[in-house]
Amino acid sequence: MAASCSPLAGALCSQVLASVDALLFDCDGVLWKGESEIPGAAALVNRLQERGKLVFFLTNNSTKSREMYVEKLRRLGFRARCEQVFATAPCAALYLRQEAKLCGSVYLIGGAALRGELQAQGIACSGTGPGPELIPGSGPVQTWAAEPLDPAVAAVLVGFDEHFTYMKLCRASRYLQDPACIFLATNTDTLLPLEGGGIPGTGCLVKAVEAASKRTAYVIGKPNDFMFKCMVKEHGVDPSRTVMVGDRLDTDILMGSNCGLRTILALTGVSTLEEAKAHQESDSPERHKLVPTYYVNSVADLLPGLE
Structure with a gap:
């Protein structure tokens, strides 16, 4: 789609909202920051639904289940149901069961919520939690590296794991030596933004496993189009x-560009208008995919377009 990066206000805002049936919202940085709603965001989302619009919540965060997201949305004043939440954890489980036709279990680098979503889809998994540690002087690494692998494992899935260790990296890379073993990642975000700064994100763990295994993971989350494909299949959304x-x-x-969607950049989170303009002025078609169709200072700026 053409790179335009136009401010969305006034009559144009009304026209755009009238021309869409569905709106996909990222969560952190768009609807809330930390534990606080971005002022006016809940009023917008609720009014859109009152006007008959389909609203969906998309997130790359694999550390929370759909139920946990719905609980937070409702606590902050948003009307939300589980079927409106498209997160990398449940979508990874759907991919393994429906697309990859998984026959076997999953070696999981990830947390409890991701494990729960897999189990809810009837997928057995191992690898979560702190795991064994290498104790200095306990013996050569080669001995541990030769430990028998679980023959039932047919896929490796990497999500955010606060207990990520060298041991897990070694185990995952050994499973992936089998070219038939599926290699999946929830997302490749290298930074996990937090109030007061950021910490390394899931993408850092994914890159480590990719480097160790000399393989490339199939990525479920944004900017890939798999979550949107799930939405189209389940809800008949028209791009x-x-x-x-x-x-x-x-x-x-x-992701919006990859799926052929119009896009709106909300300037309440990570990216800036200056960054978008720099991509717009580039001669690179690939960088043009990073340019939003429109931008607003906050999603609350869309409220007048519904009056």
Whole structure:
């Protein structure tokens, strides 16, 4: 789609909202920051639903289940149901069961919520939790590296794991020596934004496993189009009448471009207008995919378009 990066206000805002049936919202940085709603975000989302619009919540975060997201949304004043939440954890489980036709279990680098979503789809998994540690002087690494692998494992899935260790990296790479072993990642975000700064994100763990195994993971989350494909399949969403609203150019806006959607950049999160303009002025077609169709200071700026 053409790189335009136009401010969305006034009559144009009303026209755009009238022309869409579905709106996809990123969460952190768009609807809330930390534990606080971005002022006016809940009023917008609720009014859109009152007007008959389909609203969906998309997130690359694999550390929370759909139920946990719905609980947070409702606590902050948003009307939300589980079927409106498209997160990498449940979508990874769907991919393994429906697309990959998994026959076997999963070696999981990830947390309890991701494990729960797999188990809810009837998928057995191992690898979560702290795991064994290498104790200095306990014996050569070669001995541990030769430990028998579980023959039932047919896939390796990497999500955010606060207990990530060298041991887990070694185990995952050994499973992936089998070319038939499926290699999946929830997302490749290298930074996990937090109030007061950021810490390394899931993408750092994915890159480590890719380097160790000399393989490339199939990525479920944004900017890939798999979550949107799930949405189309489950809800019949029409891309020509859908808009993606996000705060990150390299995930939210790029996903919208990859799916043929109009996009809105909310300037309440990670990416800036200056970054979007720099991509717009580039001669690179690939960088043009990072340019939003429109931008707003906050999603609350869309409220007048519904009056």
